[in-house]
Amino acid sequence: MTRKGTGAVRSLVLAGAVALTTGAGMVHAGGEMVFKAGDPTLQQWLLPEEPPYPEDNKPTPERITLGKMLFFDPRLSGDGNMSCATCHNPAFGWSDGLPTARGHKSMVLGRATPTVINTAYNTIQMWDGRKRDLEDQATGPMEASVEMNSDFDRLFRFLNGNRGYSEAFAKAYPGEGINKETLAKAIASFERTILSNDSPFDRWVKGDASAMTEQQVRGFRIFVDPNKGNCAICHSAPNFTDNGFHNLGLASDAGEDADPGRFAQKPIKILKGAFKTPTLRDVALTAPYFHDGSAQTLMDVVEHYVRGGVVKERLSPNIRPLDLTAREKEDLVAFLEALTTRHEPVTLPELPLR
Incomplete structure (x- = not known):
């Protein structure tokens, strides 16, 4: 079955991965990444207008x-x-x-x-x-x-x-x-009509310098910096997911009776306890977090990654302790909150009685 628009999504995911390794959308000032609203190399973070x-x-x-x-x-x-x-x-x-x-x-x-x-x-x-x-x-x-x-x-x-x-x-x-x-x-x-593609971050990428606060821009820098948050290695452009499966070292992964995750579908050792990377778009609206609902807030999520997980036995190689200050953690949470689109209220349908 052919999916219309699938190639566009795949090319953008690939572009995002390449861009993150080549310093897309940034200039270096004193060794620090500085992002500019509307930079052409940030466009891979924008979703296609029409989903496949x-x-x-x-x-x-x-x-x-x-x-x-x-x-x-x-x-x-x-x-x-x-x-x-x-x-x-x-x-x-x-x-x-x-x-x-x-x-x-x-x-x-x-x-x-x-x-x-x-x-x-x-x-x-x-x-x-x-x-x-x-x-x-x-x-x-x-x-x-x-x-x-x-x-x-x-x-x-x-x-x-x-x-x-x-x-x-x-x-x-x-x-x-x-x-x-x-x-x-x-x-x-x-x-396919339930979409989030007009967040402050999207508007900032399109060139509205006032769409995100300075704190949120700092948070984006931490998000993509491989030496800081390194979040984009899994939560990649444009939908903030790599559509891959990773073991995050959650406490619920301890013991032989733990949820096998992707391993049940594809019995490869590295996939034991691995779950699909969720999108982060509208993430401020979808607490609690992780597949087991064990993180109540976005700061709880960040703290989990700062620790480098809890159960280390089958940990994804992408998970490692993070060296983030209190301010950097707050900046990262502020950026995640900038991924929320302001939606119109949903009108309930009139159901046919007979």
Whole structure:
């Protein structure tokens, strides 16, 4: 399946990696990196205007409208009480604000709910990478008995028997019917509209020198400096993720019964306890942090990296103790807060009653 725009995303990721090793967007003053707003070599940090999509699921208003209804409709779940938005709530940065997710009948699950924000740009989905794209991921929670616990036979009887939904599917996917594929495609179409690409940082990169404070610019310097934060080695341009998997040395990684992470999908030793690098866009909205929800604040995240992790046994080679002063840590947090786009309030869809 060909994904429109995928080449653009890959080239920007590569450009970001090259730029970070060649001093992009900076001049050196007294040995210190000084960044200038609007520098052409910083442009690799800007996301493509349109995220990639499969050729057979081009975004249309009809598909997005249908997908939004489905995303917010609890009737998709087995007991009728849980929608996609139950865990991916726009009020919590399209996550849920909990350390780890709650599933069917409020069951406590083992991993934090990842945000939907900018998942449209991901080249692989889920904390452990078990889903290829948004279409592949969309019905995953419905299929999981511990999550939405959906009964698909019942669900498709309901959707086909509901005039509002049957008409919406016919307009969005004429001749394709109502099935798992069109259900997944519609939800994915809506999810591709959940984007963060107009943060103070984005405006600063485009040339607005007043968009970020001096402290936030200092924080960006720490973020990309391999001798300081070195954050960009994993949280790379343009979506602040390398789409890779890393063991961060969290306390929950101790013991043989620890969550295997990517290792369960790809049993290579270095991937034991490794999880996907999340985007940092809108990160100020998506606390708590890490796959186990163990960091309550962005400063807690920074302090974890300053320590170089807790459990060292299977630590990613990119993780090492950081030599940061109190001011530098504050600067870094200030920069992370500059990655938040100011979004319009989300309007809830009117769900078809029959």
